[in-house]
Structure formats: C-alpha cells, structure tokens
C-alpha cells in the first residue's frame with residue numbers, strides 16, 4: 001500500500017536538529033522544518049532558536065530541507081495583538097532569509113505554521129460550525145492531544161484571525177504548494193484556503209518525550225510511549241487513504257529525536273512515500 005505525504009516538523013532548531021536532518025537525508029526524506037527565532041523553554045518545548053543557534057538550520061537548508069516560519073518566540077497568537085503577531089512573523093522572516101543567504105540557496109516559497117496551531121482564535125483552530133458536516137471530524141483531528149479549549153472565540157479574535165489571514169496572503173505565504181490533499185474535510189473547509197499550513201495527521205510525538213512523563217501520567221495522555229504512537233499511526237482511518245496526499249506534523253524536540261525518527265521510519269516501512277514540496281515549487285511559474 002503506497003500513500004504519499006509531506007513531512008513537516010515543528011520547533012527547530014534544537015540540539016537534536018543535526019541528528020534529525022542526518023536521518024532524513026539517509027532515508028531520502030525531504031521535510032519542511034518550521035523554525036523558531038528566539039531561544040526559550042516552556043513545558044512543551046525547549047528550543048535553541050535560530051538567532052542563537054543558526055548552524056543546524058543553515059546545514060538543513062544545505063541538505064535540501066525547506067525552512068518554514070513558526071514565529072519568532074512561539075507564543076499563542078490569540079494572546080497578543082495583530083500588530084504583535086505581524087512582528088513575530090516578520091522578525092522570523094528576516095532570520096530565515098538571512099540563513100538561506102548563508103547557505104547560498106534560493107528560498108523558493110514562504111510558508112508558516114502557527115505555534116500550537118493557534119491562528120488567533122485559541123483552540124478554535126478552524127471554525128467548526130462553518131465546517132458543517134466535517135465539524136466533528138475536525139474537532140477530533142485537532143482535539144487529539146492538543147489539549148484543546150473548545151470555547152468559541154470572541155468577536156475580536158475572529159476579526160484578528162481574518163486580518164492575519166489577509167496579511168499572510170498579501171505577504172505571499174502559500175499552502176497550496178503542498179498539493180494533492182483531497183480529503184473533503186480539507187478541500188471543502190477553510191483548511192484548504194488558509195494561508196498558514198495546517199495538517200492532516202499529527203504524530204503527537206511529543207507525548208512520549210521523557211521530560212513529559214509526569215504530565216503524561218497526571219493528564220492521562222493517550223500516547224505516552226513509542227508503541228502507543230505507532231498504534232496511533234496504524235489506527236488512523238485518514239492515514240489509510242491512498243487517494244489523498246497527507247500532511248504529517250512531527251516535532252524536533254530535545255530528547256525526542258529517536259522517537260520522531262522511529263515514527264517516520266514506521267510510516268515509511270508501512271508504505272508512506274514522502275514527497276518533496278520543493279520540487280512542486282520549482283515547477284510553478286514565478
């Protein structure tokens with residue numbers, strides 16, 4: 001069974017990025033790394049940031065990976081103003097451009113994924129009500145492990161989200177370059193028209209980070225081990241679909257690299273072929 005997918009990895013760079021990139025190169029897997037600008041640490045992520053730790057990102061570009069924008073400091077967009085969101089994006093854009101120049105490579109397109117998939121409306125990742133018959137499916141997709149808060153957003157948040165989308169469109173951010181996704185719940189909802197990249201399957205790999213063990217127990221996370229994460233892959237009905245291309249979300253976190261690589265290997269061994277989005281970009285007329 002062959003299925004096609006784009007691999008996207010959030011939260012680079014870390015101490016493990018070189019190891020992760022070496023693994024991807026060895027298995028001939030192209031990926032998009034969504035990178036952060038500033039160093040920081042919170043419960044979920046320990047990241048060295050491109051500002052302080054540019055070398056692994058330059059190296060990743062040299063090795064053929066695509067670098068996407070994951071904002072400068074990985075904050076939740078719902079918690080600050082439109083102007084601040086723009087600043088978070090632009091500060092990070094300048095860093096990414098600089099590292100492409102250092103690597104001597106042309107940046108083919110601009111792509112962004114919001115931290116925590118917070119697009120300005122908190123846990124209301126997409127408008128579930130507007131998604132009609134697909135609303136429940138999307139709630140499940142994003143609810144899985146995202147600790148989702150399904151409180152509907154405020155009028156201000158809805159307005160901010162629309163302004164952010166408009167800004168991303170004007171600035172030339174693209175998502176349709178990740179082509180071939182045919183799920184109706186993607187194509188017929190705002191997922192396909194978004195100017196920030198969402199995903200069709202999250203590995204939830206971070207649930208098995210050894211540092212999170214106490215939280216995993218306390219909060220009864222459903223996939224706290226590598227085996228549980230593999231069974232999430234094996235059991236996912238969407239991921240069995242051979243018609244649609246998939247957009248896989250994984251993470252680059254310290255202490256997690258072995259788990260993430262094992263999950264990607266598991267997908268590849270079970271017939272997932274990873275596509276190179278950069279070759280789509282090269283085919284597009286400029």
Ligand SMILES: [Zn+2]
Pocket residue numbers: 010011070074114115116
């Ligand atoms: Zn993130």
